[in-house]
Amino acid sequence: MAAVTDPADAAAVRAAGAEPRPVAHSEDVLKAAVRALDAAGDLAPGTVAGWRTDPVGNTVVVRHRTADTAAARAFVRAAGVRAELVRYERAQQAPRPLLDVVGGNRYWTSQYGCSVGFTVNDGFVSAGHCGEVGERTTQPSGQFTGSSFPGDDMAHIRVAAGNALVPAVNRYRNNERVTVAGSQEAPVGASLCRSGGTTGWHCGTVISWDSSVDYGDQGQVTELLETNVCAEPGDSGGSAIAGQQAQGVTSGGSGDCTRGGRTWFQPVNEILQTYRVTLATGTGLTLHR
Template structure:
């Protein structure tokens, strides 16, 4: 068995850069920062450490990633091993494409740094699929519990399948991988500082709430949507069940908002709430600083993208995408697949809230995060180890036949 099971291997860190809308791809870097809402730019500089002088090159690199990612994947074929955006030692940004072969076919692409690795993306995904199948085949009360296994994901940056564990749970990880039949040479372990938790909170709500006995459950509104003539918003499935009525505003002065039209959890963490006809939908995300960020579309950002999230507990925070297609184990609540992992700060009650890039591209709704035991948020954890997950938006829209409301 691979020695990577005996101790966690240091994973290479990437600095993630925001995805741009298709209409912005032809624009030059010189005026790139002019298109960003000043409040969003300020939040990015605060949370990501990007200076005003670095921002134009930062945005130019993200455009390169959108222009060249598909071309690189087609050129490399079966040797393609993923792509991401990375911050260099001098503070600049670089779009990286990995190949398990020579990478020669992609070396002529402008703005692309080709990196040779051991495993192709297809090989990593096959090992990930083995872990998925093993987890789904477990029978409650019969199969051995996953125990300290928190999540698993394909990580192109480290060219591995990463299994995240509770402290001291290496034996659980070894059992999980061994029983799955996944290629152990592709698997590495990392130790989490927290425990995966869903982020709904039974307190007085300021976003949207629903009765739970004598108290209230609270989550955050995602993105306004429509389904034909019906108004609504996307949110997380664990926040409520189909038919559950919800309100907006504080408990003392709550206003009937609508009801969950559909909700799916676990497996996925998707839902949408149909709101009453008297409410007005706006294609915007609040920045909790007296302003808002306009929603322009839902172009999916790459690994390496910078983005921000909005929620009623920890407000408006920014960070970067670490990995995609994560499976998070929420213990007794079940597991959720297809999540995107970030290093953005979040807390209980932020669930369902909106994730958006620097140029207004809607990304998803908050699902959960790894929170220190006894804490209501993970904002005290370092960005290097912090984990927060969101449910990607486009699959949610497709699943329910919804149309995103834009500004």
């Protein structure tokens, strides 16, 4: 079946072996209407969930979250789209991005960009200073169900259904991920690596498992893992891993990844015990995306 706006095209459609179907609007007209809605997207009210072309129905569909279409219709008018082009459709659920949740990847709160620490049975763990209980996250979509800072610097974020919890840490090289196999603590002097959304993958050694840090006006955090690996703002919450063993989540640091520095981590086993969650683990050295 082929849609035609000009009856004169019907014979050519039949000759090609298809059935012509007369429609009022061409594909170009429908696409132009969607582009106009895209351009006016900042004007879309919260009740509008999105829009698309509908070639079968020969319309543009505008999805709305409430029974009342008044706000959606006002948005269409403001975008300069002709009313006869549009059909309104009730959205049953709010859309959200679905993605792999991987240690070291960036996530966002209403105030900050932080990094995923390690995935657990219902979400992931990160740093407490990244958000308070109730704070919502995007990329992945979720919510802080536990958070402690200062004193400790730990948090648990439960993610929305549909996001894939991957038992791995982003190595930021050749699309490699280091699989998390457990959380056995590495001894002082052992090598470890850190992954974060700002500076990626950097390595150093364990200096102490009982280090206290004074963050000035933000308070003091005690019983931290201290290392000589570098980190920068935005790496907070990210993964520290020794081999395939999870060690901690990034709390804070001094210096940077140009000159070098020190970084402190909240031990991961304490986080798991505090929030009664189970570390997600797998097998194999690396996973490739």
